[in-house]
Amino acid sequence: MLVFRQLFDPTSSTYTYLLGDRASAEAVLIDPVFEQVRRDAALIAELGLRLLWTLETHVHADHVTGAWLLKNRLGSQIAVSAAAGVTGADWLLQDGDRVRFGKRSLEVRSTPGHTNGCITYVLDDETMAFTGDCVLIRGSGRTDFQQGDARALYRSVRSRIFSLPETCLLYPAHDYRGLTVTSVAEEKQHNPRLGGEAGEADYVGYMKNLDLPHPKKIDEAVPANLRCGQPGNEASSALDPDWAPLRFTFGGVWEVEPHWLEENLGAVRVLDVREPEEFSGPLGHIRGAVLVPLGELAQRAKELPKDKPIVAVCRAGSRSAHATAILQKAGFTDVANLPGGMLRWRGEGRGVEGGAL
Structure with a gap:
């Protein structure tokens, strides 16, 4: 085919x-x-x-x-x-x-x-x-x-x-x-x-x-x-960010794997974009995560410091993917999504705060 x-x-x-x-x-x-x-x-x-x-x-x-x-x-x-x-x-x-x-x-x-x-x-x-x-x-x-x-x-x-x-x-x-x-x-x-x-x-x-x-x-x-696109002295607009081993999806979203995030929680800011009842619900939340529901993110993005890269997380990874686009529009350059969200995080047995055992 x-x-x-x-x-x-x-x-x-x-x-x-x-x-x-x-x-x-x-x-x-x-x-x-x-x-x-x-x-x-x-x-x-x-x-x-x-x-x-x-x-x-x-x-x-x-x-x-x-x-x-x-x-x-x-x-x-x-x-x-x-x-x-x-x-x-x-x-x-x-x-x-x-x-x-x-x-x-x-x-x-x-x-x-x-x-x-x-x-x-x-x-x-x-x-x-x-x-x-x-x-x-x-x-x-x-x-x-x-x-x-x-x-x-x-x-x-x-x-x-x-x-x-x-x-x-x-x-x-x-x-x-x-x-x-x-x-x-x-x-x-x-x-x-x-x-x-x-x-x-x-x-x-x-x-x-x-x-x-x-x-x-x-x-x-x-x-x-004439040199097959090899850069000369001009700056390369296609250089990848190097703050984490990121993967770029065809949908235009940078992603970072859960195992890297768990090992580097101190180097990033985890942004949870679920609703408050989900944040404190059965799935729990990642240690140190900041809660800003997706519907409020565009208005509240200015509250977030830019001193660390941001990893967005939600229940399954779709809302947080949208959150990365909102953050980029607000001027944040080092942002990534956590694919699979808290469902994958808990499924792989990674540490959480709160939630049901």
Whole structure:
């Protein structure tokens, strides 16, 4: 069975695609974003997958790739077009190469025009293709910078993408209107730049008159992406907090395990967000815990000192997960949830104050 997830970075309007083979648990990730590495790594872990490759459709100008960070975290390797001119990749892809994960594979199709190193990845059964900035939904990538060539892009689309089965679904690297997927048939008929009877000269004239603004992050993104996202002198926004051995979930919550918390109670502040009757009820509470019910937390967060990290706890871990988001919004940076809450804490035989024996 194919595992497929379409992920989105709202800052750059970039889609990242996770494909996995369920039987082997091997996976690939197309166009990862630097700031979303925690999210992507959490999803891969939660789905029980092993990331073999990160794949780039091209050298991006609007975001920095997460390929290097994922390689360091998960041991994945980096693949990018040989024509892209990058350093630090493990595989410089050529037209016709196949990237395999388990029993599935992606065919590499060279589709230059937006940049020299643009690639479209086609799934082995030709039901899906990942077009990068070559074909967008009812549009195409720009051709006015970074080796852009409108004639080359027109020919790439017509010969390498529109030649796929009309039912083949096309997944772009970006969309700015919330659209998620299209098909070869749709774009051949309805794409105002490339579809219908539009000829090469029509497309070139269209692209010459777009008058688009310069990408905001190009001066940062392109140099970083030419080294596969390895940080230079810029600060890394994806560094993990180091006050505890934390785990980041796909839901966006930092978690800490009960055994660590029990051994380090003096180094943190435990925030219990249950109701008062629960705090003094049968499950008891963790020694030294401060009680602030979840419904009061937003208004009372300023009462909490910031001298120690905060671990939030509730009955089962759901209310306390929400509490971490409230605390972060209130300016607390070192916060984590206790997964499983007091039910798990008591179930593992850990110490409590009060409660029933």
